[in-house]
Amino acid sequence: MADTGSFSFFLTVCVVSCLVVTADIMRPTLVGQMFVFELKREVFQSNFRIFQTDFIPYLTHYGPITVHPMAFKCSKEWFPDLPAWLRFTQRNTSENGFLYGTPLEENVGRNTIEIIVVNKQTYDTFKERLVITVKSPGKRLPYQAEFFIPLKDIEEVLPTDVQEDIKADVQKMWGADNLEFVNITSALDRGGRVPLPLKGHHEGVYVKLGSDQYFSKCLLRIQSPGHRLECEATGNSSGDCSTCKYFDNCVNWCKSELIDLSTPVLPTPAPIPGSGVMDAGEFYDPPESPPSREFLADYLVTVMVPLALAVILCLILTYVMCCRREGVEKRDAKTPEIQLYHQRTIHSNAGELRSMAGGRAVPPPLSTLPMFNARTGERMPPLQRPFGSDSSQIPLIMAQEEPNTDTLPR
Secondary structure, X not given: OHHHHHXXXXXXXXXXXXXXXXXXXXXXXXXXXXXXXXXXXXXXXXXXXXXXXXXXXXXXXXXXXXXXXXXXXXXXXXXXXXXXXXXXXXXXXXXXXXXXXXXXXXXXXXXXXXXXXXXXXXXXXXXXXXXXXXXXXXXXXXXXXXXXXXXXXXXXXXXXXXXXXXXXXXXXXXXXXXXXXXXXXXXXXXXXXXXXXXOOOOOOEEEEEEEXXXXXXHHHHHHOHHHHHHHHHHOOOOOOOOOOXXXXXXXXXXXXXXXXXXXOOOOOOOXXXXXXXXXXXXXXXXXXXXXXXXXXXXXXXXXXXXHHHHHHHHHHHHHHHHHOOOOHHHHHHHOOHHHHHHHHHHHHHHHHHHHHHHHOOOOOOHHHOOOEOOOXXXXXXXXXXXXXXXXXXXXXXXXXOOOOOOOOOO
């Protein structure tokens, strides 16, 4: 009975795994509005296994699956990088990744993103496709406000629940029900400094929201001269709208900005071409040759000054080497008589030894002569050999002939 249940379970799992079809991930977005797609590790981990994580018999039999660390590599299909309007961030392999950005008018259409997932624990690789369909906006957001949140990182603002908290705080300050995220940018992309890798240090995030309703009175205070003076004096301004549900979502009002796009900005007029003829009195006649310049002072400073210093140094060295010498007579006058006597004795003895060595007629040592017998001291002529004419019978060592004899010279 147990074998039958195990076989049924195995067959069910195989059927479910065969029916699993991998399809493209479809996500629509609008021009001018923030697009965020979270790459969840637990979702992609199910693609590495034969069984899906939400398969109830598998979870009942084996228990929940531990989420493995994963690395994501995202790029446009058939291209080495992402589109210009899209960005990817992942703090480390133990956290989820995010694709985010704001498409423009020229990005309308299908954007196919290829996602390669690498499981850092099992080293499995999986590829997924994300199709982002960019559509034209149905309504414009002419009134936009950008806020700076200093106690957040970019990965902490991109989740949906955090965005909803920030939007709720801005709705209280703005008084507008229709609010949409326009852009989310890290302070590092605006020239900010990289924070220290310590707790409590964050890079900061710029959050831009838009609406079709005009700004409230408290938001308009950002543009007042008093607000600017307070920021220049103290570096911070609480303002009348400083309300935040969570302390990490509080806004730095000195780096906040209001943007009004309701009135279109007229382009700069192009210059009007003239007739090409200059007016009278404006003609410039360049000189035929540049004005003369005196280089004597530069020559003296560049050449003569170093040369004079070199001559002075040579004179000082000549005086020290030639004019400061004592001489042999003056040196001997200062030297004690007994020391001079010792020196003369050493020189005379050395000369006498050299003369004796050159004139000696001592015969060379017998040990240097050929056919010398170290034991008896006898020198044998080379033609008189007691061993006969066969040289192979001559012992190499004399001790071979008389083994009890000491052959070492004394």
